[in-house]
Amino acid sequence: MATSTTFLDTNELVLNMGPQHPSTHGVLRVILKLDGEKVMGADCVIGYLHRGVEKIAENRTYQQFAPYVDRMDYVAAVSNGLGYCLAVETLGGIEVPERAQCVRVILTELNRIASHLLWLGTHALDIGAMTPVFYCFREREEVLKIFEKYCGARLTTHAFRIGGLQYETYDTFEKDCHAFCDWFEKKVVEYEELLTTNRIWVGRTKGVGILDAEACKAYGVTGPVLRAAGVEWDLRKAQPYCGYEKYDFDIPTCAGGDTYDRYIVRMQEFHQSVRIIRQAVDSLPEGPIKGRVSKVFKPPVGEAYASIEAPKGELGYYVVSDGSTQPFRLRVRPPSFVNLQALDEMCRGCLVADVVAIIGTIDIVLGEVDR
Amino acid sequence: MKELLKAIFFVDLIKGLAVTFRNQKPSLIYTEQYPKERPFVAERYRGAPRLNVHPDTDETLCIACNLCALACPEQLIVVGAERNKETRRKELTTFTYDVSRCMFCGLCEDACPVDALELTQDFELASYTREGVIWDRQMLEEGPLPTEYKH
């Protein structure tokens, strides 16, 4: 990673990648300092999608704010909803019924699959394979259909409410989930055939954008990026929520911490998510779906932090209450934003083409970075 | 040795080619030809709002309680009501719903105590003007009239 200077003292080329660029996944602006095609440094400029979500929270009641969190990481809206609900439930000391927790697990795992599928498709597209993205979207569509049947929206689902769920599962919910799992496992094999052993894919991803465990910890990077560096850290195991301790699953890890390992980790997570969904659907208990929450919800004065393992990493919500119906302050710890910090470190010494691959492999959603 | 032979004969690449070749079957085509074909819309879909009327009497079910307006995070619902002198009950006069600001979270329909306000399966909400997306009571009761596509 040494940034050796070239013999000729040429000016470095400053390339503005974005905010309008086909592969910055939204409106990220990266100022690249180039020596030929070699990257000497990368500065991220963010904020093009800033909507002041945290400020909006201060002017909405707890229930009213729930749909807004879906719009941060819109690819994994269900996970966002879960994180927010958990934080507020901790604050208000609300007991969530078993059934609701189980449905929450199923939906968030489905959402993890959908989010990883979108990552895989766009990542492959960035690296130049234009077909996986369509296959991925096909499978993702099936997930979105389940969401739509369950809660009436496909992307910004607003599936969970404080205290549990609003909607009871629909008639064929269990059947749909099982059918999806069976079908999806076959499809993952196809992606593996398309990419995992493909020499061009391996060449493009192996040894690219290495971020070792120490650097991951220094930057606070979480999620698949951390696990690809060999750290077995998954909040679902480390501090279980929603009854994750009841399910039997593994934490896939790799050692290299490069783009290929991150790819492998996420591909493994597909299988683990499918495992969790199968177990959860089979053990779906009967009972109420919503705990006791008064219509005018006023949590006691205090503060609460709840974090979950979102598809992209640790997603945390910190809520401060002054006893009124509206949060006094709400702070989000978005995984994309934290993981994006490592971009500069990962990019140094790479080629322009690798920057694209690295942005893809961090798996950022700009709605969450800028909030 | 086996690995080397595999590399020489491009086994990894041919495997990928086989996947794309297999997927060429016309029956596997997944896209819909909207608007020629109508998309799948679930029963619970949260689309265009509707103000339900009694099926027999055509009278509105809304009791003008204003709960939907209070529940709405965007405060886009305005309920106008008048107290009827004879029956001493509030009666709905106007009801506006600004669809352009709506994020279809469904909190209003959850709040409605009499199932008068409902989000329906209609999803074609485009309008040529900004005024066109602010729906009044009449429009909410009739529901949107999606354009029929001939081609």
Added chain:
Amino acid sequence: MEEILDNPYLQPIIATLLIIAVFPLVAGYMVLAERKVLADLQVRLGPMRVGPYGFLQPLADAFKLMLKEDIIPAASDKWIFWGAPVLSTFTALTAFSVMPFSDKFYVADVNIGILFILAMSSLGILGLILGGWSSNSKYSLLGALRSAAQMVSYEVPLGFTTVTALMVAETLSMQGIVQSQLDKGVWIAFSNYGLMLVPAVVFFIAAVAETNRAPFDLPEAESEIVAGFHTEYSGFRWALFFLAEYASIFVICGIAVTVFFGGWLRPFANVGFLETPLNVVFPILLFVVIGAGCALGAARVTLAYEKAIMGVLALGMFLVAGLFAIPMINELIIGFFWFLFKVLIFIYVFIWVRGTFPRFRYDQLMQVGWKYLIPISMGGLIVNGIVLLFTS
């Protein structure tokens, strides 16, 4: 009248005019075919809205491109910016002049035909470099740099493999190469005890790189450098680049077919009893099937004008099938049929490859070129040369 008909320049002139008039349309339909095939690989439908099954899409695209605003960036080098696409298109179309479409239909049979084509196709890349450089945009410049490097590295294996094939054919004339394959009774790709297959594969890989097609499409790598050398181009000038790209794809497939796969010869050209099944029955069957498909399509579409177009297409296909049944006309067009058929198979493979593989990185591209393709093609040249020496 006699004089005009006897004039030796008559046939070339007609052929030239025909190519220049028809090729833009052919390129348009190649784009449509590419979009359709790619869509098919990707479980989509592709263009469906303009005309029946998107059949009129190329015309709509061409129309749109011509009507677009003519934008020349203020900071660009205007003359070069103006001239680059012209240069590209010009060279790409010139290469057609020695293309042996059939034993009867070609513009000229030059005794250095293959060299002429290679020269023209490398000149075409000059257009890309100039276009990228004159745009005065960083992305364009990067694209131009990449295409320059790519051209230099992949011309070499392309040349070596062609030379290997020429050793077998013992001529440089395009018609002569095909003729020699007829005499030997085997396509060059399968001659020399199958040893020629290696150069054929290397040629194919280098050809994909030479035409800037995925997985070697670095000069216009969309996800990295937006559109590469033609980032700043729009409208008709962009269309010219596009035309040039598809022309060079056609040309390189034409070379591959001519040099390695028997040009306008039918498969097993020397096996007498296959004459009727391959030269008469096969084309008739093919066009009848396509025609039947069109007729089925006509039955499915709803609008009157779409029905008419599909109907005319179906009739046309049946008519062509009928032409193949007439011995005299069959003899005239069968070479052309086989040449186009093989070229189309190659183009299909190009699209298939594009739809499957990720893109190489710049340094890997160089590595593949210099570390693998060039040594292998040189080795192929030497081995094949030795085998030829001992067998002849």
